[in-house]
Amino acid sequence: MNFRRYQREYLFFASVGVAVVLIVLNFGDAYALRMLAEAACYAILALGLTIQWGYAGLFNAGGMGFVAIGGYITMLIAFPVNHDFWGSEGAAALGEFLLEMLVVVAVVIGITQIHRIGIRGKLKVILILIALVIAFFVFNNQLVPVARLIERESGFIGGLGLPVMLGWIAGGLAAAFVAYWIGKACLGLRADYLAIATLGIAEIIKAILKNADWLTRGTLTVSPLPWPVPTPNDIGFVAARAAYLALTAILVAVLFVLLQRAYRAPWGRMMRAIRDDEVAAAAMGKDINLRRLQMFVLGSGLIGFGGAVLISFSRIFDPSGFTPLKHTFLVWVMVLVGGAANNLGAIFGAVAVYIIWLMGEPIMLFLFENVRLYGSLWFDWQAPDDLMARALQARVFFIGLTITLALRFVPNGLIPERIGRIN
Amino acid sequence: MNELIFFINKVLISGSIIGSIYALGAIGVTLVFGILRFANFSHADLMTSGAYLSFVFAALLPGLGPVIGLPTGFVVLPLSILFLAAFAVTIDVMFYRPLRKRNVRPVMLLVASLGVTLMLHGVIRLFAGTSPRTFFAEQNKDVFRIDVPFETTTRDLIISEPQVLLIITTIICIVSLHQFLTRTRLGKAMRAMSDNSELALVSGINTDKVVQATWVIAGTLAAIAGTLLALDVVLKPDLSFNLLLPIFAAAIVGGIGRPYGAIAGGLLVGFSETLAVFNWSVLLRPFAEYFPEWVEIPSRLNFVPTEYKIIVPFVILIAVLIWRPTGIFRGQVI
Numbered sequence: 001m002n003f004r005r006y007q008r009e010y011l012f013f014a015s016v017g018v019a020v021v022l023i024v025l026n027f028g029d030a031y032a033l034r035m036l037a038e039a040a041c042y043a044i045l046a047l048g049l050t051i052q053w054g055y056a057g058l059f060n061a062g063g064m065g066f067v068a069i070g071g072y073i074t075m076l077i078a079f080p081v082n083h084d085f086w087g088s089e090g091a092a093a094l095g096e097f098l099l100e101m102l103v104v105v106a107v108v109i110g111i112t113q114i115h116r117i118g119i120r121g122k123l124k125v126i127l128i129l130i131a132l133v134i135a136f137f138v139f140n141n142q143l144v145p146v147a148r149l150i151e152r153e154s155g156f157i158g159g160l161g162l163p164v165m166l167g168w169i170a171g172g173l174a175a176a177f178v179a180y181w182i183g184k185a186c187l188g189l190r191a192d193y194l195a196i197a198t199l200g201i202a203e204i205i206k207a208i209l210k211n212a213d214w215l216t217r218g219t220l221t222v223s224p225l226p227w228p229v230p231t232p233n234d235i236g237f238v239a240a241r242a243a244y245l246a247l248t249a250i251l252v253a254v255l256f257v258l259l260q261r262a263y264r265a266p267w268g269r270m271m272r273a274i275r276d277d278e279v280a281a282a283a284m285g286k287d288i289n290l291r292r293l294q295m296f297v298l299g300s301g302l303i304g305f306g307g308a309v310l311i312s313f314s315r316i317f318d319p320s321g322f323t324p325l326k327h328t329f330l331v332w333v334m335v336l337v338g339g340a341a342n343n344l345g346a347i348f349g350a351v352a353v354y355i356i357w358l359m360g361e362p363i364m365l366f367l368f369e370n371v372r373l374y375g376s377l378w379f380d381w382q383a384p385d386d387l388m389a390r391a392l393q394a395r396v397f398f399i400g401l402t403i404t405l406a407l408r409f410v411p412n413g414l415i416p417e418r419i420g421r422i423n
Numbered sequence: 424m425n426e427l428i429f430f431i432n433k434v435l436i437s438g439s440i441i442g443s444i445y446a447l448g449a450i451g452v453t454l455v456f457g458i459l460r461f462a463n464f465s466h467a468d469l470m471t472s473g474a475y476l477s478f479v480f481a482a483l484l485p486g487l488g489p490v491i492g493l494p495t496g497f498v499v500l501p502l503s504i505l506f507l508a509a510f511a512v513t514i515d516v517m518f519y520r521p522l523r524k525r526n527v528r529p530v531m532l533l534v535a536s537l538g539v540t541l542m543l544h545g546v547i548r549l550f551a552g553t554s555p556r557t558f559f560a561e562q563n564k565d566v567f568r569i570d571v572p573f574e575t576t577t578r579d580l581i582i583s584e585p586q587v588l589l590i591i592t593t594i595i596c597i598v599s600l601h602q603f604l605t606r607t608r609l610g611k612a613m614r615a616m617s618d619n620s621e622l623a624l625v626s627g628i629n630t631d632k633v634v635q636a637t638w639v640i641a642g643t644l645a646a647i648a649g650t651l652l653a654l655d656v657v658l659k660p661d662l663s664f665n666l667l668l669p670i671f672a673a674a675i676v677g678g679i680g681r682p683y684g685a686i687a688g689g690l691l692v693g694f695s696e697t698l699a700v701f702n703w704s705v706l707l708r709p710f711a712e713y714f715p716e717w718v719e720i721p722s723r724l725n726f727v728p729t730e731y732k733i734i735v736p737f738v739i740l741i742a743v744l745i746w747r748p749t750g751i752f753r754g755q756v757i
Contacts, residue, residue, distance in 0.1 A: 059530055061464075061537070125746075137726055144723070185741050189748050191530040192462035196671045197744070199464075200737040203668065211730040329541060336534070390549050397545025403538030404518050407531060 009344060009415055016352050023355070033241035035358055036351075037313055040248035043350035044306030045327075046334040047255055047343060052299035054341030054417070055268065056292055057275040059191045062182075062198030063328035065205040066300050067307025068319070069178060070171030072209055072216060074308040075159060075317040077167035078226050082158020090150035090214075094157070097146045104135045150214040156222075157214060164228040168308040175304020176297045178205075183296040188289050194296075202328065209319035216319055223316035231315075248309060252347065255302070259343050271295060272341070303331075325396055330357060333399055336406045339413025348415055353402075360398065364391045426705050428571060428578040434697045440586050440655060442693025443593040447648035448666060449673035449685035450600065451641040457617035457680030458637045459519070461532040465540035466645060467667040469511060471660065472543055473646030474653035475551055476503035481558060488562055496558040496654050497588055504646045511642030512635055514539055547660045555659040585654035592647060597686060600640070604682065609636050617680050665733070669696070672736035676743050678750030687751065696735045699726040 024032040045063065052058045085091055111131045114124055150157060182201055186194040209216050216222065224231070229243035262268050274281040274288050282288050307327070311317060330353065338349020368391035375381035384390070406413070448470060455463040480499035481488070488495030518535050565584035604610040609632070616623040616633050624630055652666075673692045677684025704724040711720055727734055743750060 057528075057530070059533060133726070140726065140728070141721065141724060144728075185744050189744060192456075192533055193675070193744055193748075195464075195530075195533060196462060196668070196675070197737075197740065200668045200672075200733070200740060203665075203733050204731070204737055207731055207733055211728070325541070329537065332534075332537070384552060386552050386554070390552055393553060394545045394549035396541050397549065400538040400541025400543075400545060403541065404535050407535050407538070408518075408521050411525075411527070411531075 009348075012348050012352070012414060016348065016355070019352075019355050023359075030237045030241060033238060033245055035355065037241055037245040037248055038310065039351045039354040040245060040252050041306055041310035041313060042331065042334060042354050043252045043347045044248075044255060044309060045303050045331045046338065046346040046350040047252075047259060048299045048302030048306055049331050049335045050338075050340055050343060050346035051259065051302070052296055053335055054339075054346070055263070055271045055275065056295035056299075057191065058187075058292060058296050058299070059195040060198050060296070060299065060303075061195045061328060062200075062202035063303055063331050064322050064324050064326075065198070065202030066175040066179065066303040067310065067327040068202070068205050068209055068322045069175045070168070070304035070307030070309075071311030071317055071322075073171035073174045073304075074164065074167035074312055075216070075222055075225060077160050077162045077170055078164040078312075079159025079161070079222060079317075080226075081161040082154060082156065084154035085150065085157050088150075088153040090146070090153045090157075093146045093149050097142055100142060101139060104138055108132065108135050147212070147214040155220075156217045164226050164312060168305055168312070171308030172301045172305030175307070176301030179297045179300030180293070183293045187292045187296060199324075202324065206319060206322050209322070216317065219318075219320060221316055221318040225312050225315050225317060227312060227315075244313060248313075251309065256343050256347065263343065275341075325399065329396075329399055329403075330354075333402050333406070335413075336403060337410070337414060339415040339417065341417035342413065342415050345413050345415035345417075349413065357395070360395050361392060364395060367391070424571070424573050424576040425578045426709055428576055428580060429705055430701070432578075432581050434694070434701050436580075436582055436586065438694040438697035439690070440589060440693075441696060442690035443589055444648050444652050444666070444689075445669050445673045445693050446686045446689025447593060447596060447644050448670035449677065449689045450596075450682050451644040451648075452670055453674040453677065453679055453682060453685040454613075454617075454637050455641055456674065458613065458620075458634060459523075459532065460529040460620075461536065462671065463641070464533065464536045464667065465514070465543060466641065467670065468540045468543035468547070469507065469642065469645040470649030470652070470666065471547060472510070473503055473507045473642075473649035474658055475547055476506050476646065477650040478551075478556060478558065478653070478658055485561060493588070494558060494562060494564070494585060494654055496650055497585070500647065500650055503650060504643050507646040508639040508642035511638040511645070515634065515638045544660070551660060553660055555657045557657055558654050583655070585651060589651040589655060592651060596644065596647060600682060603640075609633070613637065668733060668740070669693075669736040672740040672743075675740060676750055678752035681750065681752040684750055684752030692736050692739055695739060696732055699735045700729045700732055701725060 020032060020036065023035065045067070048066075049060060049063065052060050108128075108131050111128055114127060119127065178201065182197055183194075186197045210218055212218070213220070227240070227244060229247055230240055232240040234240070235243075270281070270286055271291060273284070274286060274291055278288050314321075331350075334349035334353045335346055336349075337353055338347070339345025365388060368387055372383040372387055375383060448466060451469075452463055452466050455461070455466070477496050477499055480502045481495040484499060485495060487498045491498050518539055519532055522531055522535055567582050567584070567587070568579035569582070570579055604614055612623065612628045612633050613636060615626070615628060616630060620630065623633075669692050670689075673688035674685050675688070676691055677686070677688030702723055702725050704720050704722060707720050707724070714720070
């Protein structure tokens with residue numbers, strides 16, 4: 001670890017350190033701790049994306065969906081039990097509904113095995129399609145009364161009251177499960193198709209979480225989400241956030257070490273080989289689609305896990321709060337700026353970009369306050385009332401600009417991948 | 424009969440309207456994909472930009488519409504087409520061409536298009552705010568009510584002026600695109616490049632010019648689709664972000680790189696959406712007496728609740744990717 005070789009890394013991390021010190025001095029401990037804890041959560045997201053994009057060259061445009069799954073599953077597992085619901089008729093109705101669905105699923109699976117009794121080819125496909133449409137129709141129209149009943153009697157089904165950490169892990173697993181099916185459908189095809197499909201699934205997940213009030217309370221939001229460490233109500237903001245930050249920092253460190261080992265291992269080498277030249281890798285007998293699926297599932301699982309940690313930290317589960325901008329594209333900027341295929345770069349990118357993103361808010365407000373002032377002084381310009389809201393919305397412009405500029409001028413990121421040598 | 428009229432209003436008319444929008448968007452996406460080999464994520468925001476351009480022009484020239492007797496937003500369409508086509512070419516020069524010159528993988532262009540879409544997003548929100556706007560603040564939206572000559576009907580067929588314009592414009596666009604692609608040198612060059620870009624290059628086709636023409640067509644179609652959609656519904660910044668998935672689904676269903684396929688795909692996705700959210704119990708109710716007594720027709724009976732409409736294009740997309748990744752019309756790129 002000589003200084004000269006890692007000059008770049010030291011330099012960039014030192015500048016992040018200086019920025020953090022300045023923020024602590026200007027905005028106080030509590031704010032800086034919140035920022036760092038969130039940045040650490042984003043670092044997990046960035047690590048997840050960097051193994052998809054950097055190791056395997058897969059384009060995942062649905063980070064938001066996996067974050068939302070992680071967040072929801074954590075809420076489901078860790079939020080205190082809603083006794084109203086379990087004591088009401090809604091619970092029984094839901095159980096009945098689930099049993100019915102089990103039957104429906106069994107019938108559909110039975111029909112997919114129809115070739116065993118001699119029905120094959122087009123007829124089979126048509127039968128399966130008809131079965132799926134009917135199954136969906138039944139599902140949809142059976143669910144409505146149950147959902148209404150639950151919403152009327154007890155609001156929503158509440159959580160299970162289990163430990164938060166368990167929720168995080170389950171959130172990651174759930175995201176990985178969804179990713180598996182998406183990957184299975186799209187990974188044999190061009191990278192573009194995966195991007196489109198992930199974009200779609202993210203919007204669908206958001207739509208479901210937003211509208212299924214019986215599961216999530218929809219726009220009413222659920223709070224406060226439990227923490228695995230003492231909450232601010234118990235020990236105050238600074239101590240609680242410091243504890244949370246310590247926990248997330250440990251998680252990032254552990255993940256970093258594991259991923260770094262995986263990167264250097266034969267498995268990581270194989271992944272890079274597939275990314276750089278899939279034809280050559282296939283000629284060497286590597287199962288490209290299977291390996292890509294592995295990568296995609298692993299990365300999405302990490303994104304789900306990171307999302308769970310992030311949503312827990314915010315203490316509120318708000319389905320409308322999931323936006324492609326904050327949970328997909330911001331992470332993309334982190335990875336592209338930091339350096340794809342370099343875990344250190346991803347972590348640096350996450351912290352640096354998150355700081356810039358947060359600081360962008362006061363900067364934009366300051367800038368546009370002046371625009372308003374001088375506009376009215378010099379040109380007699382009547383600014384629209386929502387100028388400040390627009391200014392904040394316009395930050396997305398800079399996200400986009402950063403992506404295009406990074407692609408053009410630092411295609412490998414600020415801390416590029418180091419091509420290792422065998423000695 | 425009333426129920427049938429309701430069905431026509433809700434499914435046939437709405438479906439062909441939204442289907443035309445999807446078709447126009449999908450043609451743009453599919454042409455860019457065919458020539459430049461990447462899924463252009465910024466197409467939907469290009470459409471929104473076109474709609475806002477028309478809105479600005481309509482605000483600058485408010486008297487134009489009533490003179491001609493059409494909505495002002497529609498009359499200024501040529502202006503916004505001109506600007507948006509130039510804008511699309513400029514975006515290409517600024518953001519995509521440098522990457523192409525470096526011979527990056529096509530997926531890098533996709534990432535760049537994501538950056539472009541976010542920039543357009545930001546610019547639109549900064550200048551136009553997030554609140555919805557309408558083209559018909561000063562002008563009335565004409566609605567045609569067509570009386571159906573049956574004794575038993577009380578409902579009318581309803582179609583609005585922008586919808587009529589949309590369908591006519593879509594047909595004109597498709598016919599002229601067909602003429603362009605099959606009759607002109609440039610159109611033939613585009614088809615050649617879409618089929619095999621290396622071969623096109625060595626046979627002396629000016630690929631830069633073809634790329635430019637592609638962006639001009641994409642910009643033109645985006646301006647038309649965006650403006651007409653905004654005329655029909657309402658103008659808001661996230662208007663077309665929700666369109667991205669259906670448009671891609673339409674382009675892929677039709678076979679990527681196949682403009683005629685995109686039209687079929689657009690209509691297919693549009694009709695599937697309207698059929699899926701349609702309340703079928705309306706059609707069943709007249710036959711209630713023929714059902715056995717224990718069958719009760721629920722008040723709502725639809726495949727997908729309206730809030731989950733986005734599931735429809737997604738399911739179509741996934742189904743096509745699994746069973747026929749080249750699309751119905753056998754696109755060349757997978």
